[in-house]
Structures are given as C-alpha cells and as structure tokens.
Amino acid sequence: MRKINFAMALVAGAIFFSGCTLSKMIKLAADQDLQVTPNPLEVHGGDVPFDVSAVLPPKMLPTGKVYTINTIYQYGDQEVQVGSIEFKAEDFPNSSSSTSRKTESFSFPYQDGMNPGTLYVEGVASDPKSGKSKTSPRMAVAQGLIMTSGFVKPVVFSSYADHGYNDKEELVPTNVNFFFEQGIARLNPSLKTDGTSNRTKSNDLAAFIAEKNVTRTVTITGTHSPEGPERINSDLAENRAKAIEDFYRKQMRRYDYKGMADSIKFILKPVIEDWSGLKKALADYDGITGQQKASVNGIVNGTGSFEEKEDELQKLDFYDKLLKEVYPGLRTAKTEILTVKAKKSNAEIAVLSKQVVNGEAKMDTLSFQEMMFSATLTPSLDEKAAIYKAATKSGNWQAHNNLAAVYLDQAAKADGSAKTKLVQDAITQLEIAANKSQSAVVSANMAAAYVMQGENAKAMDAISTAQGASPSNTTASNLSGMKGAIQVMNADYDGARASFANSAKSETVTFDKGLSELLAGNNDAAKSALGEVTNSEKLGAEANYLIAVASARSNNASDVVSSLKAAIKKDPSLKDKAINDLEFANYTDAVAQAVK
Numbered sequence: 001m002r003k004i005n006f007a008m009a010l011v012a013g014a015i016f017f018s019g020c021t022l023s024k025m026i027k028l029a030a031d032q033d034l035q036v037t038p039n040p041l042e043v044h045g046g047d048v049p050f051d052v053s054a055v056l057p058p059k060m061l062p063t064g065k066v067y068t069i070n071t072i073y074q075y076g077d078q079e080v081q082v083g084s085i086e087f088k089a090e091d092f093p094n095s096s097s098s099t100s101r102k103t104e105s106f107s108f109p110y111q112d113g114m115n116p117g118t119l120y121v122e123g124v125a126s127d128p129k130s131g132k133s134k135t136s137p138r139m140a141v142a143q144g145l146i147m148t149s150g151f152v153k154p155v156v157f158s159s160y161a162d163h164g165y166n167d168k169e170e171l172v173p174t175n176v177n178f179f180f181e182q183g184i185a186r187l188n189p190s191l192k193t194d195g196t197s198n199r200t201k202s203n204d205l206a207a208f209i210a211e212k213n214v215t216r217t218v219t220i221t222g223t224h225s226p227e228g229p230e231r232i233n234s235d236l237a238e239n240r241a242k243a244i245e246d247f248y249r250k251q252m253r254r255y256d257y258k259g260m261a262d263s264i265k266f267i268l269k270p271v272i273e274d275w276s277g278l279k280k281a282l283a284d285y286d287g288i289t290g291q292q293k294a295s296v297n298g299i300v301n302g303t304g305s306f307e308e309k310e311d312e313l314q315k316l317d318f319y320d321k322l323l324k325e326v327y328p329g330l331r332t333a334k335t336e337i338l339t340v341k342a343k344k345s346n347a348e349i350a351v352l353s354k355q356v357v358n359g360e361a362k363m364d365t366l367s368f369q370e371m372m373f374s375a376t377l378t379p380s381l382d383e384k385a386a387i388y389k390a391a392t393k394s395g396n397w398q399a400h401n402n403l404a405a406v407y408l409d410q411a412a413k414a415d416g417s418a419k420t421k422l423v424q425d426a427i428t429q430l431e432i433a434a435n436k437s438q439s440a441v442v443s444a445n446m447a448a449a450y451v452m453q454g455e456n457a458k459a460m461d462a463i464s465t466a467q468g469a470s471p472s473n474t475t476a477s478n479l480s481g482m483k484g485a486i487q488v489m490n491a492d493y494d495g496a497r498a499s500f501a502n503s504a505k506s507e508t509v510t511f512d513k514g515l516s517e518l519l520a521g522n523n524d525a526a527k528s529a530l531g532e533v534t535n536s537e538k539l540g541a542e543a544n545y546l547i548a549v550a551s552a553r554s555n556n557a558s559d560v561v562s563s564l565k566a567a568i569k570k571d572p573s574l575k576d577k578a579i580n581d582l583e584f585a586n587y588t589d590a591v592a593q594a595v596k
Contacts, residue, residue, distance in 0.1 A: 021062050022134040025125035028060040029067070029136050034121060040582040041073075041119060041144035044519070045491030048073070048145060049107040050119070054085055061087055061095035068124040071106060073144065075117030082108050082119075115145040116580070146582050148549055151515055151542055153508045155485035156412060156448045157478035158405040159441040161398035163372035170341040171216055176205050178244055180331040182225070185239035187247065202247065205335075209251040212260065214340040219267040220244045221334040223277055225327035226310045238270035244333040273306040277330045287325050288318055296322070344370065350377045357386045368394050375402065381410050392429075397436035404429035404445050411452055423452045440471035444479055456486045477504035485512050493520040511539045515546060523550040534566065541571035548594075549583045557590045564594035 033055040041048050054069055061067060066089070071082040083106045092100040119142040126133035178198055181188055189199035222241030245266050252261045271277070279300065282293055299312045313319060344352070344366075353374030355361035366374065368391065375387040385406045391399035404426040411422035427449050433442045443466035450459035463483050471479060484499030485508075493516045500513040514529030527550045530543040544567035551559035568575050575595045578584060584591045 021065065022125040022127060022132060025060055025062070025065065025067060026123060026134050026136050028057055029123040029125070031057040032060070032123070034069070034139075034141050036119060036142040038146075039142040040146050040585065041142050042146040042149070043110045043115075044149050045489065046110055047107045047491075048110055048114075049105065050142070051103060051105050052085060052121070052141075053103040054087075054101065056087060056095070056100040058098055059096055061089040061092055061100055063089055064127065064129060065089050066126045066128060068126065070122050070124065072120045072122070072138070073108060073114070073117055074120060075114045075144075078113075080108050082106050110145070115147055116582075117144045118142070119144060143582060143585075148546070148583060149488070149491070149515075149519055151546060152485060152488045152512055153539075154451050154489075155481045155503075155506070155508050155512060156408065156451050157444070157481055157504055157506075158408040158448060159401075159444040159475050159478050160405050161401045161439065161441050163369055163376065163398070165367075165369035165373035167343070167346055167373065170343075171338040172341045174208060174337040174339065176201055176335045176337075178202075178240075178333045178335065179328065180240055180333070182227070182328075182331065183236065185236055185243050187243050205248070206251050206254075208337070209248065210255045212255065212257065213342075214260075215264050215337060216340065217265045217267060217336075217338045218245070218248060219269065219336045219338075221269040221271060221332075221336075223271045223274075223330055223332050223334070225330040226273075226275070226278060226306070226313070227323060227327060237272050238268060240331075240333040241268040241270055244335055248335075275300045275306075275309075278326070281326050281329055285326055287321055292316075292318055346377055349374050353377075353387055357390050363390070363393060368396060368399075372398060372402065381406055385410070392432075395436075397433040397439065397442070400429045400433040400436070401439070401442050401445060404433065404449075408445060408448050408452070419452070423449050438469055440466040440469035440475050442466075443469060444471065444475050444482075447479070447482055451482055451486070456489060460486055474504070477502060480504070481506065481509045484509070484516070488512055488516050488519070491519075493517075507533050507536050507539055511536075511543060514543065518546060518550050518553075523554045526550045541567050541574060543567075544570065545574055545578070548578075549581075552584055552587050552590075557587060560584065560587050560590040561594045564591065568595060 033053075035053040037051045037053070039050075041050055052069070052071060056067065067087040069085040069087075071084065073080045073082055083104065085102055085104045087100055087102060089095060118140050120138040121141050122138045123136040124133055125135075178187060178201060180186075187198055187202070189202060190197060220241040222237040222239070222244075224236045224240075245268065248266075249261070252264075279297070282296055285293075295316060296313065299309050302309070304312070313322070316322075349366065349370050352361060352365050353371060356363060356365055356371065363371075371387065371391045371394075375384045375391075378384060378387075385403060388399050388403035388406060392403060407422045407426035407429065411419045411426065414422055426445065430442055430446050430449065433439075434446070443462050447459045447462035447466060450456070450462060459482065463479050463486075466475065466479055480499045480501075481503035484496045484503055487493070487496035487499060496516040497513070497520065500509060500516065503509050503513075510529055510533050514526045514533075517523075517529055518526035527547050530547050530550070533539050533543045534547070536543065544563045548560050548563035548567060551557075551563060564574075564578055568578070578591050578595060
C-alpha cells in the first residue's frame with residue numbers, strides 16, 4: 001500500500017512540475033517577437049495570404065515540450081482558424097541559451113463580410129507525455145483587410161471575322177499581245193503568231209474600248225527579236241508600242257470618250273537589246289533539244305556585246321529554226337489595260353442589305369461578302385444583329401461568329417437577365433461557328449463570353465486555344481487585354497503587366513494596367529498609367545482614388561489629399577470608403593482634409 005501511495009505521489013509531482021513548466025512557458029511567451037507581413041492584411045486573387053515570423057526567447061522550450069502559435073482571423077461574430085506554427089524542443093537543441101525562430105506562410109479564402117477583421121494569435125504550451133497544456137490569452141497582431149485588388153475590372157473585347165469585301169477601288173488587268181512582221185512597226189491585221197490574228201485581237205480590243213470601262217492606265221511594252229534587221233532599227237520597239245497607242249486613241253475618239261480620255265495614262269516601255277524575252281520563249285519551246293537550248297543560253301549569258309552574241313547565235317546549225325519559230329513571238333507590243341472593277345456603292349449595298357433582311361429582296365441580291373460588309377455600314381447593334389442573322393443562312397462560320405460578337409457588344413450594355421440571355425445566345429452561335437472552323441476569333445469570343453459569366457478558368461482555357469490558332473494582330477491584342485485582367489484577378493501581377501504591354505487599347509485596359517503596377521509595388525508606374533484615365537466618365541473617380549493609394553504607399557500626403565478630393569468630387573460614395581480604408585491608416589489627417 002505504501003508503494004502504491006509513493007508511485008501516486010511521483011505521478012502527482014511530475015504533473016505538478018509539468019504544470020509549472022507550462023505556466024512558465026506561457027509567461028515567457030509575453031517576450032516572444034511576432035511579425036506579420038503584410039500588416040494590414042491584403043486580399044489578393046480571392047485569398048488573404050500572409051507570413052508570420054516568430055522568435056521565442058531563450059529557455060522557453062524545455063526538454064520534451066512543444067509550443068504552438070495558432071492564428072485566428074476574427075470578423076464580426078465569426079472566426080477562421082487559419083493555421084499554426086509549432087516549436088518542438090527537440091528541433092531547437094540550443095533553445096536554453098538562444099532564441100528559437102521560425103517563419104510560416106498562411107492563407108485563407110476571402111468571403112464577403114470579412115472586412116473589417118482582426119488577426120489574433122494564441123500560444124499553447126503542451127507536454128505530449130502528460131497530455132497537459134496551457135493556453136495564453138489571444139493577442140491581436142494584424143488588422144484587415146486592404147481590398148485594393150478588388151478594383152480590377154473585367155476586360156471584354158469582341159472579335160469580328162473579316163467580311164472579305166474590299167470597298168476600295170480595285171484595278172482589273174486586261175492583257176492583249178499584238179505581233180509584228182520582221183523589222184516592221186505597222187500592225188498587220190492578218191498576221192497570226194499565237195493562233196489568233198491581229199484582226200481578231202483588234203476587234204476584241206475595240207469592243208472592250210467601246211464599253212467605256214473606267215480605265216486608269218494603258219501600259220504598252222514594245223519588243224524586238226534579236227536578229228540583224230530588228231537590231232539595226234533602234235526605234236522599232238518604241239514604234240511598235242506607239243502603233244498600239246495610236247490604235248487605242250483612235251478607238252476612244254470613235255466611241256466619244258471625251259474627258260475620259262484625259263484621265264487615262266499611257267505608258268510606253270520599249271525594250272531594246274534585252275535577252276529576257278528569248279530566254280523565256282526558249283524555256284517554253286520544245287522544237288529543239290535540251291543540249292541545243294544550253295548552247296543558246298551559254299551564248300546569251302556569256303561575255304560580249306549584244307551584237308556579238310547575236311552573231312554567235314547565227315552560227316548555230318539550228319538558227320533557222322529559231323528565226324522561224326521562236327523569234328516571231330518576240331516581235332510584239334504587249335498591252336496591259338488597268339480598268340476599275342465595277343462595284344455597288346456603299347449606299348446601294350446598305351439599301352439592298354436592308355431589303356434582304358426585311359424579306360423584300362432575295363438573299364443572292366448581294367454576295368456573302370457584300371452582305372457581311374453591309375453590317376459595318378450601320379452603327380446600330382440591332383441592325384448589325386439582323387444583318388448577321390440573315391447572313392447565317394449561308395452556313396458560313398463567319399456569320400455565326402459575328403452575330404455572337406454583336407450579342408457580346410449588346411450584353412456589355414445590358415444588365416440582369418437581359419445580359420445573361422445575350423451572353424448565352426452568343427455562346428450558342430459560337431458553338432455553331434466552332435463546329436465549322438477552329439478560327440482564333442471564335443475562341444477569342446468564347447473567352448469574352450466566359451469572362452462575362454465570371455468563368456475565368458474557362459476564359460483562360462479559351463484564350464490559350466485562341467493564342468495557339470495563329471490569331472491576327474487585332475485578335476491577339478484583344479486576347480492579351482482579356483488575359484491581363486484575369487491575371488490581375490488571379491494575383492499574377494507580373495504576368496498581367498506583360499499581357500497589358502501587348503493589349504488592345506481601352507480605358508479599362510489602362511485602368512487595370514495601372515492597378516497591376518500598384519499591386520506589384522510600382523507606385524510611380526501606377527500613377528502614370530492611372531493618370532491617363534482620371535478624366536474618364538466611367539473610371540475617373542476610381543483612377544483618382546487609386547492614385548491616392550499609390551501616393552499613400554509613397555508617403556506623399558499632399559497627393560493623397562488632392563487625389564482623394566478629385567475622386568470624391570466625381571463619386572461621393574468614395575468618401576466613406578476612404579475613411580475606412582486601411583490603405584490610409586497612417587493618413588487620417590489627410591483623409592479628413594480631403595473629405596471635409
């Protein structure tokens with residue numbers, strides 16, 4: 001019995017000693033050094049990340065004991081157990097004579113209502129063997145929350161497929177080659193070299209001129225073959241070109257061109273002592289062998305004057321064949337007439353397009369390209385939608401994509417259920433377009449639709465797909481803008497800055513760019529970018545507010561006052577926000593001056 005009582009006494013003594021040790025640990029905890037970064041706490045990417053650095057004084061970790069620091073975020077009547085830092089005595093063998101230090105990173109998801117709040121810590125000294133523990137009172141170590149990242153705005157760009165129509169002046173070439181007899185610049189109607197007589201060509205050209213096509217230039221290239229009589233007459237090539245010009249002008253007088261003739265530019269290009277025509281004709285000629293062609297080219301490409309080369313050609317045993325079958329085709333006046341392509345006027349296209357939409361004209365009244373182009377002639381989104389909807393009957397993916405793009409533009413101006421329906425209608429059209437084409441613009445618009453739905457992960461996937469589909473420069477810049485805004489929302493500020501550098505321009509992009517610089521710690525760059533939109537009707541108030549934040553972070557009290565005044569003048573509701581914003585915790589006087 002005496003042994004049992006002695007054992008119980010030993011246990012009781014150990015427990016008592018342990019309890020005293022734990023109490024001493026809690027008492028020493030008053031001297032611990034705790035640092036929270038950042039302080040105040042900040043929301044980034046939907047989370048509240050922070051680091052806790054703890055330094056325990058010497059002798060606070062007796063052998064076999066554990067000290068745990070619990071972090072708790074409390075807001076209103078609710079709290080979140082965030083995480084713990086655990087100090088085990090065996091991990092710090094020198095703790096009896098030196099400090100023990102440890103740093104841990106924590107994060108908890110942000111929820112509505114968490115601002116304002118306070119981060120507390122409580123210390124727990126424990127003895128794993130006895131199971132006993134003692135807990136210190138809670139101590140506030142940081143306030144929360146800074147919500148500056150919440151200023152980010154979603155960026156949406158609609159992307160239209162090219163309509164494929166050119167409403168600018170286009171020139172259509174018409175080519176006619178006339179042939180001449182050896183050494184002569186007079187046009188012989190009966191001469192036939194390429195299977196068609198000059199008389200037939202003259203008649204065809206005369207008929208063309210009779211149509212009074214709007215003509216810009218007539219280029220006539222006169223040539224000669226390289227034999228003696230041709231070479232001797234140095235004016236022969238030019239005279240052949242002039243002969244065709246005379247014929248053309250005669251026909252214009254015949255068909256009463258009047259003032260139209262003065263606007264036509266005639267360009268005469270005599271080609272003298274040039275071997276390119278012979279080389280080309282020889283390449284197409286199959287009347288001699290490859291070896292014989294090589295002999296001709298060897299002479300033509302060799303050294304010597306034009307006349308010396310021509311003399312060498314005459315020594316070839318197959319020269320007569322060249323003279324009769326190749327050279328006649330070189331005695332030409334090649335005529336190229338550039339006429340203006342006949343097109344409907346933009347006004348006519350607009351009228352016809354409206355008739356097609358209203359069922360007053362058949363769909364084939366306009367080409368698909370003209371119909372798609374007509375949508376660009378009206379500023380009305382409703383009219384654009386009607387045109388593209390009619391164009392979808394063609395089955396072309398571009399019409400479905402562009403109809404979706406209009407729905408997105410309409411959704412950007414709508415609210416509530418109307419906006420939701422327009423975005424869903426856009427997705428329906430884009431799904432049809434995607435089944436017909438893997439074009440980058442389709443994926444870009446799908447990304448825009450997902451952004452409007454708040455589905456940022458899906459939007460990033462669509463952006464990645466579009467960027468891998470060889471987007472045009474315009475589409476690529478649209479994608480960069482949308483991606484940059486999502487990266488800000490995801491707290492990838494460096495990535496956002498890189499995306500905005502290649503983005504299409506808009507007030508929202510500039511605003512988000514400034515915000516990304518601010519959140520990345522680049523206060524001067526933030527103020528510069530945000531300064532570009534301080535006069536914006538939509539974003540000016542918040543831009544001035546963020547400049548005030550950047551000024552506070554730069555310890556510039558005067559700019560805090562002036563920028564907050566400008567912000568509140570544009571949007572009085574920012575007054576209460578400034579008063580409660582922890583960004584200005586050290587600038588209460590400046591805020592008071594700004595809001596009075």
